[in-house]
Amino acid sequence: MKQIIIATKNKGKAKDFEAIFEPLGFEVLTLFDVAPDMEIEETGSTFEENAVLKAETVANRLHTYVIADDSGLEIDALHGEPGVYSARYAGDHDDEANMDKALRNLEGVPTEDRTAHFTCCLAIAGPDVPTETVKGTCEGVILTERRGDQGFGYDPIFYVPEKEKTMAEMTPAEKGSLSHRGNAIRKLASDLPTWLQ
Ligand SMILES: O=c1nc[nH]c2c1ncn2[C@H]1C[C@H](O)[C@@H](COP(=O)(O)OP(=O)(O)OP(=O)(O)O)O1
């Protein structure tokens, strides 16, 4: 089976990638499989900078093609917060604390003003090729309480009006069909043959 390396330690993200890549015949490997000791500090100030940093750091170590994903939630009423700091908004990678902080900061904000979007920037790096990036987004509304138990991160409070579901109420395949990550992967797909040998 063809393999694809995602430079991530987020198991929820890895599941999102599997939902899209496995039907295409790829096995998804993560940092847990290929370089479990690696901890990459996200020093960039944009999704793009952090995605490039993660992809190039791992590609340079492994001498092979690698995809990295830097993503986050931007809430309009909070002027784009938590944005690039989504994973460290309240506690470091504490999804529950991060959602609680977003809900607290939105207390009293009416539904029509609770609009938000997810952004996913993917970077592909590899030997002898310039690093490429693509971006995907997904529009939604932040609920006042959690719904659903699938997915990861802010999924339980991110409601997608067209589906009348939060992302945590969708199967991985359904989420992939409309998510920021799915949209970014679909943009990337046209480049697959060139960087996948
Ligand atoms: O589909 C999503 N559904 C819900 N939440 C999401 C999603 N996509 C990103 N997010 C949130 C989770 C985390 O708070 C931050 C990503 O941070 P980000 O640094 O890109 O990922 P991470 O540190 O968890 O894993 P890693 O850097 O090893 O890939 O945005």
Ligand SMILES: [Mg+2]
């Ligand atoms: Mg991270």
